[in-house]
Amino acid sequence: MKHWNFRLRLGVVILAAFIVLGFVVPLFSPVNPIEWGTYLKNLKPSGEHPFGTTNLGQDTFWLLAKSVQNSFLIGILVAFFATLIGALLGLWAGFKGGFADRLITVLTDSFIVIPTLPILILLGSLMQGKASLLMIAAVLIIFNWPWPARQLRSMALSLSERDFISTALFSGQSTLKIIVKEIFPFVAGWSVANFINTILVAIGAESGLAVIGMSSNEQATLGTMIYWANQHQAMLAGRWWWIGSPVAAIALIFIALFLVMTGYQQYSALRRGK
């Protein structure tokens, strides 16, 4: 803790606050936060309702807590698997070359050239509302792994020309070992950036789908919360506590992740420097 810089500390604190909000607070919810008509409509923030109530008679605070939880789950799930699959395949392709490279390249390229949003909407009408949050996460993983794969392949291409890699190669180490030991440290920074970005892409894509009605609008996520607030003109009507809280939550979560990421880089640079 001693060497933690300001960024890292601030990031961890905000992140911890949201994790508590998302995973601990909902346990204490007195009511089912998604149900309509539990309270009077459109109450302004007060002691009883710290974030007011929605036009549908839900308490915004409890709803937000539940939404943070679901969005976190989707985001982390998608980001983790998409980055992992993408990094492994991309590095493998870039480093190994040959047929594996060509196969993976064709595969990633095919996925990348298909515009995501229209296909997601198409899939949405295919799934006929059986789209659970897990299913949405799965679809988002399918469309998000090619990006890191492609990027890391080109990084690996450039890295593999360097001397220390050649040395490692000549010394007879296995490809996987080289990837993990020699290359990964170089691409780790980028991968973390991609991970964080994918969390956001996932949360953003889910909310994009929510607006179109493909996401499960009866589940509380930050996306569906924005969707319902928008449906009820919360912005124009000045009900900022309803529309503002999920937007602020998304922004804060991201900033926290970002601070942790850059803070950690500084921290490790400092440690290496020592």
Place this chain on the structure above:
Amino acid sequence: MGFYKFLLTRLLTFILVVFIGITTVFFVPRFMPSDPVEAMIGKMTANQAFMEPEAIVTLRETLNESFGLEGSVLQQYFGFVKRVILTQDFGPSLASYPIPVNELIARALPWTMGLLLISTLIAWLIGNVVGLLAGFRKDKAYSKALEGVSIVIYPIPYYILSLILIMLLSYIFPIFPLTATFQGEGFTWEHIRSIVYNSILPALSMILVGTGWWVISMKTLSSGIAEEDYVQFARLKGLSERKIMTKYVLPNAALPQVTMLALQVGSIFNGALITEILFGYPGIGTLIYQGILQADYNLIMGTITISIVAVAGATFIVDFLYPFFDPRVRYK
């Protein structure tokens, strides 16, 4: 000789990728639980115009015939591939029957390309400059401020960000128009001015939302490179920071960003969807959306095929140019 072999494999990949893409795009809509004929009838009856049950039956027959939806899916597929390869013709739009899909695309494409390509490019440039500064000169106050701003704006969902812009710049301070109305026509000053004037707000929203990612990835790349041995060595040699930045850090960090930019051509079509709907801007995004809503197979396939070819083409060019940027990579 390695060059020609490289060219050939890349070309093959390109063709393969486009083919896989098109095939997916042909089959996915066919699995949809709806068909364009029913959508058209729904549209007509939803207007509450009275129609007798018999009228609907005959209408359905007529439409099936004129839409060319007879025969098995496989027959339709081969017909489609043949048509697209031989004549680049996607047939008539089904929702806006009988306008040819090609005509709709030709009318929409320039708008989308103009607006989105320019704003993507601007976002890329700004983002990389800011990211480079933030990564390389991370202790300066201005780079912190710039970075801070882009990091706060970036995660706001695009739809909300655009709405805030609209509220701010065409409602509270009515500087820009609420809807796009284009004056004049052709290559007149009036026309061009009104296009530019009407495009500023949507472009601004795209730039704001697009910049953040470039800042983040550029920052990561450049701060990583700044710690590499050769940069440290350059420092020891006494080169100015500015020189180190432009000579050592930028070229190495810019490479992956160029690849990424080419790939962004694809997300242009994603972004187009919401931007165009929200700002009332005529373009391909609105077309895709309408196509999906109305189960307009031909329109969906036409628009998505175009975007597939565009992105595949861009990546092909980048791959081809890559060794040119980075001498360490050879064509292989």
Place this chain on the structure above:
Amino acid sequence: MSKMKRLTTGLLLMAVLLSACTGGGNNGPEPTGGAGGGGADGGNEPAGTEAAGGGGGGKMTDVGTPRSETLIVDILGGRSPDPERFNPYVPGAVAMDAGVHQLMFSNLWEIDTQKGTQIPDLAATFPEPLDDTNTKFRFKVQEGLAWSDGTPFTAHDVEFTSKMISETKELGWNGYYTSLVKSMKAIDDYTIEVETVNPETRLSQKLGVVIWGNNFRVMPKHIWENEDPATFKFPDPIGVGPYKLSKRDPQGNWFLWEKREDWQKSDIGKLVGEPGPKYILFKYFGPEEKRIIGMIQHDMDILQDITPESWDVLKQKNEYARAWYQEFPYATMDDPCERGMSFNTAKEPYDNPDVRWALALMTDIKNVSMATFGGMLRVSPIQLPPIQVLQETYHKPMLDWLKDFQLEDGYKPFDETYAEGIVDMLKQQGIEGLPTDPQAIADTFGVGWWKYDPDKAAQLLEKNGFKKDGDKWLLPSGEPWTMTINAPANFEVQSMRLAFAVADSWRKGGIDVNVQQMEGASFWDSESTGAFEIGSYWPACGLLPDTTANMTGWHKQYIVPIGEQAPGNRNRWANDRVSELLDELDGLKPDDPKVVRNITEINQEFVKGIPFLPMFGTSKFVPVDTYYWEGYQTSEDAFEGPWWWWSQFKFYTPHLKPTGR
């Protein structure tokens, strides 16, 4: 150094490549844009010069007309894919609601929704049978009218239009038309004789407007006779209506209509009087937020169909905006379709009327109303929408029967206190300006609905083998009861919200409900093929006291198995008595007193079986801005309903007057 150079050249190369693309982008629209302008050039010039002369420094619209002389109307259906196309007989491409059928094209007969009768438009008289076979009719067309290019309008245009539809197989409407009309002949310039295929009792309803518009739009013979109707675009459209097309957006976002100089020779000029606005601009503003902002800024005069929340915002921010009623509930409730839950009676367990009744009694209708549209809704317990005309003909006369109606075991489900109850609830929410007179309360909120009685619902379910496990219901088979409600995704907002509100209510009753939002295409398709359990569809419309036409679809002959496209009766509900009554209605004239009797009995059958659980009439917020224009129809001055997207719009135009701002 050389590396840097290479990079620079590389970047430059990219830049050139990219800018080449964008350069192409700016060139691109020229040909189409040019063509678009070219088509409109005829009307363009006089408009431009007059606008410049008459404007006198006042505010101008963004299409270059003086704001004080321009009425701006929202386009309900969005952009036109091809603004060059006005051939109304090729399905799909023409956005009728961009002013095309409101201002330019005219129908033979129009509708007066306030009186609930049809009125003459291009036809001067209604079809009179020539013999007692009911297959030969004669009617007159208006004399002294002209197309907007000056050519006189005669019976020959009508004859030509009829012949054209019959002879062109490619036209979507051809099939239906040829099954209805054998021939139309112009006896002289102003007389038409019609021969129908089968005996007809409602010809003017089938060829004239009842709801929204009608496909039979008379086309000018002198233009169309030289064209192929299947491919003709009709890029310079003309009509007999009081306005002509002056300018259009090549992108299809707006259409500017200008009053004809010879408006006296238009149908409205002859039948009503001089239209008020010199220009009418139909414009698509985009999503709801933008449409609202447009009216707050006085950039839009007439908005179509917004949500109650938007109306709340609008009324606070624009003191000139007003809706149908000055006070709560603001919205007009006379839209001719009612909303509710539609059951697929071919699917278990919804094939059981007891289950359908249990769901009705499980519906907390007051809370559903609050959650759907903030309580601004009128309930309806029967199969017809609770609009004024029908409410007087059916809802109120049926009240005694409804009160006495019993389920099999003698339970009386009707609750006539709904209206009072919702008024109390609204008072709690702090709503002001509510009606106080019991009569007015019932007129506004409806005659009553079914009781909210979960215990009785439970009893009905248990009788049929359902069991309760904790607070969740199990099907007779022992499996958990899960249910999917189909709902429109982001269109038909009232139906969409209703689905969520009902789901919320039934979920509290112990059923695992999930709402499936669907795009237009899938939504309609699953209704037609029976791929739904319960849907937020609206198979209950009506406007004239004679609702036969709206009900024929429920005949059992239209039932097809699940998976096939149903021509009618999409709920797949077979009722012999209803079918019998419908057959009988088919042979009756609309003004026969037996018509209302039969329809009343059909309604009673529907209450017993409830294949469709009616809930609310449709509330439409169609706000107008009185800043630049006045004389709009309102509840106080109800010369017509606010149906701005219907073809009868042209009949309102003489009432509109500039405020002089």
